[in-house]
Amino acid sequence: MIASLFGTLAAQLPAGLPAADVYAPGSGDFDALIPMPVLLPLLGAALSVVFARMRTAQRVISIVVLIGMVANNVILLTRIDEATGDAVGGVAVSQAGGWVAPLGISLVVDRLAAMMLVVSSLMLISVLVYAIGQHAEERRFAAFHPVYLVLAAGVSASFITGDLFNLFVAFEMMLVSSYVLLTLGGRAGQVRSGMSYVVISLIASTFFITALALIYSAVGTVNMAELSERMPEMPSGVQSGFSLLLIAVFGIKAGIFPLFFWLPDSYPTAPNAVTAIFAGLLTKVGVYAIIRTQLLLFPSDSQQGTVLLIVAGCTMLAGVLGALSHDDLQRILSFHIVSHIGYMIMGLGLFTLAGVAGAVFYVVHHIVVKTALFLVAGLVERKSGSDRLSRVGGLVRSAPMISILFALPALSIAGFPPFSGFVAKFALVSAAIEARQWGIVVVSLLVSLLTMYVMGRIWSSVFWGRPEDGVVSDRLEPGATKVPVLMTAATVVVVGLSVALFVFAGPLYDLAERAAADLLNPQSYIDGVLGHSDAGGATSISTSTSGAGG
Amino acid sequence: MSVLLAFAAAMLFGFGTWLLLQRRLSRIIVGIGLIGHGSNILLMTSSDGRGLPPIIGSADPTDFADPLPQALALTSIVITFGVTAFLFALGFRSWKLTNDDIVEDDVEDRYIARRRRVDADVEESEAAERERAVEEDRA
Numbered sequence: 001m002i003a004s005l006f007g008t009l010a011a012q013l014p015a016g017l018p019a020a021d022v023y024a025p026g027s028g029d030f031d032a033l034i035p036m037p038v039l040l041p042l043l044g045a046a047l048s049v050v051f052a053r054m055r056t057a058q059r060v061i062s063i064v065v066l067i068g069m070v071a072n073n074v075i076l077l078t079r080i081d082e083a084t085g086d087a088v089g090g091v092a093v094s095q096a097g098g099w100v101a102p103l104g105i106s107l108v109v110d111r112l113a114a115m116m117l118v119v120s121s122l123m124l125i126s127v128l129v130y131a132i133g134q135h136a137e138e139r140r141f142a143a144f145h146p147v148y149l150v151l152a153a154g155v156s157a158s159f160i161t162g163d164l165f166n167l168f169v170a171f172e173m174m175l176v177s178s179y180v181l182l183t184l185g186g187r188a189g190q191v192r193s194g195m196s197y198v199v200i201s202l203i204a205s206t207f208f209i210t211a212l213a214l215i216y217s218a219v220g221t222v223n224m225a226e227l228s229e230r231m232p233e234m235p236s237g238v239q240s241g242f243s244l245l246l247i248a249v250f251g252i253k254a255g256i257f258p259l260f261f262w263l264p265d266s267y268p269t270a271p272n273a274v275t276a277i278f279a280g281l282l283t284k285v286g287v288y289a290i291i292r293t294q295l296l297l298f299p300s301d302s303q304q305g306t307v308l309l310i311v312a313g314c315t316m317l318a319g320v321l322g323a324l325s326h327d328d329l330q331r332i333l334s335f336h337i338v339s340h341i342g343y344m345i346m347g348l349g350l351f352t353l354a355g356v357a358g359a360v361f362y363v364v365h366h367i368v369v370k371t372a373l374f375l376v377a378g379l380v381e382r383k384s385g386s387d388r389l390s391r392v393g394g395l396v397r398s399a400p401m402i403s404i405l406f407a408l409p410a411l412s413i414a415g416f417p418p419f420s421g422f423v424a425k426f427a428l429v430s431a432a433i434e435a436r437q438w439g440i441v442v443v444s445l446l447v448s449l450l451t452m453y454v455m456g457r458i459w460s461s462v463f464w465g466r467p468e469d470g471v472v473s474d475r476l477e478p479g480a481t482k483v484p485v486l487m488t489a490a491t492v493v494v495v496g497l498s499v500a501l502f503v504f505a506g507p508l509y510d511l512a513e514r515a516a517a518d519l520l521n522p523q524s525y526i527d528g529v530l531g532h533s534d535a536g537g538a539t540s541i542s543t544s545t546s547g548a549g550g
Numbered sequence: 551m552s553v554l555l556a557f558a559a560a561m562l563f564g565f566g567t568w569l570l571l572q573r574r575l576s577r578i579i580v581g582i583g584l585i586g587h588g589s590n591i592l593l594m595t596s597s598d599g600r601g602l603p604p605i606i607g608s609a610d611p612t613d614f615a616d617p618l619p620q621a622l623a624l625t626s627i628v629i630t631f632g633v634t635a636f637l638f639a640l641g642f643r644s645w646k647l648t649n650d651d652i653v654e655d656d657v658e659d660r661y662i663a664r665r666r667r668v669d670a671d672v673e674e675s676e677a678a679e680r681e682r683a684v685e686e687d688r689a
Binding site: 165169180186192194209210212217222327 | 570575578582585586588589590592593595596618622625626629630632636640643644647648654659661
């Protein structure tokens with residue numbers, strides 16, 4: 001898809017232009033690395049289809065590709081952060097096919113994108129190992145590995161694209177593979193929830209196309225840097241309209257307040273490992289898109305601060321109340337995602353440095369911790385044969401390991417000091433106090449109390465309470481309650497990462513703050529992409545890659 | 551011309567929305583198709599030089615229509631087509647499993663609602679029992 005799009009866009013170069021002006025063959029440290037997070041998994045997916053009959057070969061391919069992605073993304077992050085130092089705004093730009101910015105498709109990696117790439121690739125590899133250990137869907141269906149890799153490519157592409165239409169294509173790559181993963185197996189429940197999930201996502205995509213059509217006819221470009229330059233010339237009503245339209249489009253994906261209802265219905269029906277990766281990554285890609293578009297495209301006077309704060313408050317409350325009323329572990333955690341999306345939107349809605357930094361930190365923290373919780377929920381289900389709070393109990397005695405693995409991320413997400421959740425919430429609340437938004441301060445504190453209650457409820461019934469008699473025996477044969485080593489190992493790694501977040505909370509928060517500073521000063525992003533040489537004080541590492549899309 | 555196109559897009563959006571609100575997946579799919587067409591027409595109206603061809607040979611740029619919206623529309627058509635095919639497959643699977651393609655409500659929500667009712671019933675019967683016990687004591 002992407003390759004063909006590169007082709008069509010490259011082909012539409014105005015005929016009369018001298019080639020030398022628009023074609024810039026690349027040189028620099030970054031050229032090869034930037035498109036890799038998209039290209040590697042796509043190539044891997046193609047190879048994986050070839051080896052459809054050989055599961056071991058598929059596993060090797062996926063693991064090698066994802067490890068490669070992790071390494072690549074870590075190098076990208078460290079290089080970009082180092083090359084820029086303390087200065088605001090380091091972007092690494094790769095012009096696909098070698099066509100200069102407004103004509104070709106730009107792939108842009110700044111600090112935020114690089115951070116998201118690193119975290120998401122770490123989650124992708126861990127969850128893949130977990131899925132392999134599970135001996136379930138991954139073993140039964142040849143489609144699992146290729147589709148999983150396309151999902152990885154779609155997620156990465158959404159982070160690094162510098163073009164609004166290409167963002168749509170990246171979203172579609174991610175969504176189409178999520179449809180397949182969600183309904184893998186084709187059980188009645190999956191088909192039922194799959195139908196509403198696909199329809200909702202498809203409506204969001206159509207909205208996105210509509211928004212693109214309106215934006216293109218008004219502004220005349222879909223390149224985000226150029227949009228950012230031209231947007232201030234629009235009448236303010238038009239700007240606010242576009243801004244709200246994009247919030248609605250990405251809000252469906254992120255699961256913000258009036259648009260979240262599909263999420264707790266569809267996520268729990270997917271296979272465990274798939275739910276974990278959806279919970280960790282997909283909603284956060286929506287949040288990333290909201291953060292990116294709101295801060296890059298719209299000048300400060302048309303940003304929807306109040307709207308976002310109200311939406312954030314409602315999202316927090318709706319999610320946590322839903323989590324309180326449900327009985328199924330996966331459902332509770334799914335509603336819980338919604339509640340925490342509210343915190344990220346709150347950070348953005350403040351539109352201050354501290355607020356955005358808090359939101360960025362919260363996104364990173366939430367990806368890791370939420371994935372960890374869903375992986376543990378999978379372990380609980382495997383161990384006890386059910387994930388209903390009313391039927392499971394006493395795991396603290398029968399499975400102390402799982403209890404510890406649950407306790408660490410649960411304490412973190414509930415915001416207990418000194419875990420990363422506390423740091424994230426503290427950053428957001430103090431940013432809100434600084435901005436004198438008392439309403440959202442009160443709501444966020446109330447919701448974090450309720451979150452603690454939700455986690456306590458899970459803990460007291462799953463780990464302390466008494467198991468209902470016969471639960472284990474009626475669903476599983478004897479011996480099936482043994483949890484495979486690989487599943488536990490992958491969970492240990494993700495939980496370990498969530499603990500590492502709190503150990504390295506200081507440097508990570510500084511990094512988030514630098515990323516937020518970049519986001520609030522989009523000029524360096526614009527200069528980096530469009531190649532303006534008169535970048536005032538901003539460092540931009542601009543390189544081009546030739547043949548990236550070929 | 552653009553008024554006509556805008557009108558067509560509006561009609562497609564309207565009918566599509568009405569179909570989306572139905573319970574049968576087959577109608578929803580047709581609705582999504584219509585809305586998709588509406589948004590593609592909207593994309594086409596965003597280009598200048600309507601009715602002119604996009605790039606053929608070399609000539610003055612004003613003699614060409616803007617090819618970008620056409621490329622975008624083409625991409626979105628391909629994507630919508632693929633996803634629609636997937637939805638049909640889902641509908642077929644649903645028909646095989648349940649002999650129907652009605653999009654059902656969230657099962658878990660109904661479970662929770664029923665559980666509340668059950669709790670209320672239990673409380674009622676317990677209260678009734680207590681009353682009976684009290685009456686027996688008096689007797």
